[in-house]
Amino acid sequence: xxxxxxxxxxxxxxxxxxxxxxxxxxxxxxxxxxxxxxxxxxxxxxxxxxxxxxxxxxxxxxxxxxxxxxxxxxxxxxxxxxxxxxxxxxxxxxxxxxxxxxxxxxxxxxxxxxxxxxxxxxxxxxx
Amino acid sequence: xxxxxxxxxxxxxxxxxxxxxxxxxxxxxxxxxxxxxxxxxxxxxxxxxxxxxxxxxxxxxxxxxxxxxxxxxxxxxxxxxxxxxxxxxxxxxxxxxxxxxxxxxxxxxxxxxxxxxxxxxxxxxxxxxxxxxxxxxxxxxxxxxxxxxxxxxxxxxxxxxxxxxxxxxxxxxxxxxxxxxxxxxxxxxxxxxxxxxxxxxxxxxxxxxxxxxxxxxxxxxxxxxxxxxxxxxxxxxxxxxxxxxxxxxxxxxxxxxxxxxxxxxxxxxxxxxxxxxxxxxxxxxxxxxxxxxxxxxxxxxxxxxxxxxxxxxxxxxxxxxxxxxxxxxxxxxxxxxxxxxxxxxxxxxxxxxxxxxxxxxxxxxxxxxxxxxxxxxxxxxxxxxxxxxxxxxxxxxxxxxxxxxxxxxxxxxxxxxxxxxxxxxxxxxxxxxxxxxxx
Numbered sequence: 001x002x003x004x005x006x007x008x009x010x011x012x013x014x015x016x017x018x019x020x021x022x023x024x025x026x027x028x029x030x031x032x033x034x035x036x037x038x039x040x041x042x043x044x045x046x047x048x049x050x051x052x053x054x055x056x057x058x059x060x061x062x063x064x065x066x067x068x069x070x071x072x073x074x075x076x077x078x079x080x081x082x083x084x085x086x087x088x089x090x091x092x093x094x095x096x097x098x099x100x101x102x103x104x105x106x107x108x109x110x111x112x113x114x115x116x117x118x119x120x121x122x123x124x125x126x127x
Numbered sequence: 128x129x130x131x132x133x134x135x136x137x138x139x140x141x142x143x144x145x146x147x148x149x150x151x152x153x154x155x156x157x158x159x160x161x162x163x164x165x166x167x168x169x170x171x172x173x174x175x176x177x178x179x180x181x182x183x184x185x186x187x188x189x190x191x192x193x194x195x196x197x198x199x200x201x202x203x204x205x206x207x208x209x210x211x212x213x214x215x216x217x218x219x220x221x222x223x224x225x226x227x228x229x230x231x232x233x234x235x236x237x238x239x240x241x242x243x244x245x246x247x248x249x250x251x252x253x254x255x256x257x258x259x260x261x262x263x264x265x266x267x268x269x270x271x272x273x274x275x276x277x278x279x280x281x282x283x284x285x286x287x288x289x290x291x292x293x294x295x296x297x298x299x300x301x302x303x304x305x306x307x308x309x310x311x312x313x314x315x316x317x318x319x320x321x322x323x324x325x326x327x328x329x330x331x332x333x334x335x336x337x338x339x340x341x342x343x344x345x346x347x348x349x350x351x352x353x354x355x356x357x358x359x360x361x362x363x364x365x366x367x368x369x370x371x372x373x374x375x376x377x378x379x380x381x382x383x384x385x386x387x388x389x390x391x392x393x394x395x396x397x398x399x400x401x402x403x404x405x406x407x408x409x410x411x412x413x414x415x416x417x418x419x420x421x422x423x424x425x426x427x428x429x430x431x432x433x434x435x436x437x438x439x440x441x442x443x444x445x446x447x448x449x450x451x452x453x454x455x456x457x458x459x460x461x462x463x464x465x466x467x468x469x470x471x472x473x474x475x476x477x478x479x480x481x482x483x484x485x486x487x488x489x490x491x492x493x494x495x496x497x498x499x500x501x502x503x504x505x506x507x508x509x510x511x512x513x514x515x516x517x518x519x520x521x522x523x524x525x526x527x528x529x530x531x532x533x534x535x536x537x538x539x540x541x542x543x544x545x546x547x548x549x550x551x552x553x554x555x556x557x558x559x560x561x562x563x564x565x566x
Contacts, residue, residue: 019307020327022324022328022329023322023324023328024328025324025325025328026325028327051397051398051481052326053328054548064326065328065400065418066327066329066330066332066369066398066399067328067329067398067399067400068329068331068374068377068378068397068398068399069329069330069331069332069333069377069381070321070329070332070379071332071333071381071386071387072247072249072386072387073397088208088218088220088391089191089201089204091391091400094398100155
């Protein structure tokens with residue numbers, strides 16, 4: 001199963017960060033708060049896509065990104081993906097930064113019942 | 128002794144800056160096609176343009192931002208982001224170090240035209256321009272009439288810029304595009320129709336047409352909407368509500384063969400960002416790549432001096448300047464202005480069909496907007512473009528008629544204008560002309 005995380009490149013701290021893999025029922029996965037420039041811990045998800053639903057809050061106010069659909073988006077079933085959050089003016093954007101498709105399952109934390117996290121915080125600061 | 132030439136651009140230039148450095152940046156962006164040229168040479172829409180600014184017409188037609196010279200304004204930042212994205216840099220909209228290096232480097236002198244078209248297509252399209260759609264069911268959140276109008280408006284956005292005609296038929300008629308609201312798993316037997324994921328996930332999905340001459344299967348073109356979402360046609364939507372017109376227009380783009388676009392502001396971007404009831408130039412480019420463009424064929428216009436005001440009490444002042452009318456609305460009011468268009472009903476023995484309504488206008492600020500555009504044949508309204516909310520300079524705003532019916536009695540355009548609370552200058556609208564084109 002793939003592992004995903006979020007990097008805050010909006011230039012401001014985010015008090016709330018949640019992502020939701022489109023096509024997957026249930027609530028979003030909490031990955032915040034995140035200081036500016038920092039990266040969340042990893043979370044294991046059953047499947048991922050190059051696009052992701054995002055909900056954030058911070059000094060600039062709440063913002064969401066909701067995918068219209070999954071047209072032409074193949075499921076990613078292995079690997080490690082970092083979603084990079086940016087703000088362009090008032091508009092939030094998200095970009096898949098990396099896709100280290102290891103595919104060996106070594107990073108799976110063994111919890112397969114939906115989304116799981118490894119308890120990561122905003123302290124990774126990986127760039 | 129040789130000395131290193133002074134770098135033309137230095138890092139640190141950012142929105143809000145003014146002066147020669149900004150002008151030099153704008154010149155660069157203009158030269159390489161990211162900003163509208165200040166005084167372009169062009170041979171269409173080239174007449175006296177006041178109150179549209181010189182070059183506004185062409186800037187709109189080409190969808191290049193038009194900046195204030197010497198001021199690092201939003202248009203300059205947008206153009207710079209386009210350049211940065213084209214060059215593979217982070218689109219910061221500021222002259223940072225990597226961008227300064229790019230700007231100072233030698234490069235090809237041709238404009239980066241490819242940047243202006245990032246649409247993607249599926250390689251699939253319909254073999255006919257006459258498409259039928261049916262509403263299989265509706266959603267409990269809004270009335271059937273409102274759903275029908277929302278679908279008409281969404282199709283009209285695409286018909287305005289193409290030879291496509293969209294006609295609603297009964298659910299039993301075997302339409303090319305069948306519209307359905309559903310929740311969870313909803314696939315018919317033998318179809319690859321993914322389940323919906325409940326509230327807050329994906330909003331909808333649609334199915335591409337076939338690759339001609341491959342046969343069309345029943346599900347091709349269909350558009351499904353997740354009924355776990357709370358749909359609305361009210362703008363702005365309440366929190367947690369989703370604009371049906373916007374999502375429908377996006378999905379119909381897929382139904383026509385368009386994929387997702389990477390251009391900011393394109394309707395065919397992958398993410399819903401709130402109501403967007405007009406197409407971006409990139410959406411139009413993609414559509415016309417598949418189905419061909421359209422040119423004005425039988426356009427009839429009336430100057431802005433011919434406009435009729437519905438509610439005199441909501442007008443602070445009205446003055447007719449030659450061929451256009453300037454109206455200053457009272458603060459926080461709505462009014463309706465009506466154009467009666469001289470209509471060539473029958474040309475060379477053939478009755479014309481509707482294609483689209485055309486408007487040229489300028490508002491004094493973005494708080495004064497053309498909210499709604501209704502198109503009439505005689506006393507019958509044939510399409511309502513609701514909550515388009517267009518402000519600023521509009522050299523030619525286009526509003527389609529999805530089913531392109533025959534014209535019988537004569538064209539009328541009614542526009543609903545909301546006026547904000549600003550100064551008189553900000554509350555003005557200059558109505559330059561209204562027109563209709565026929566096929």
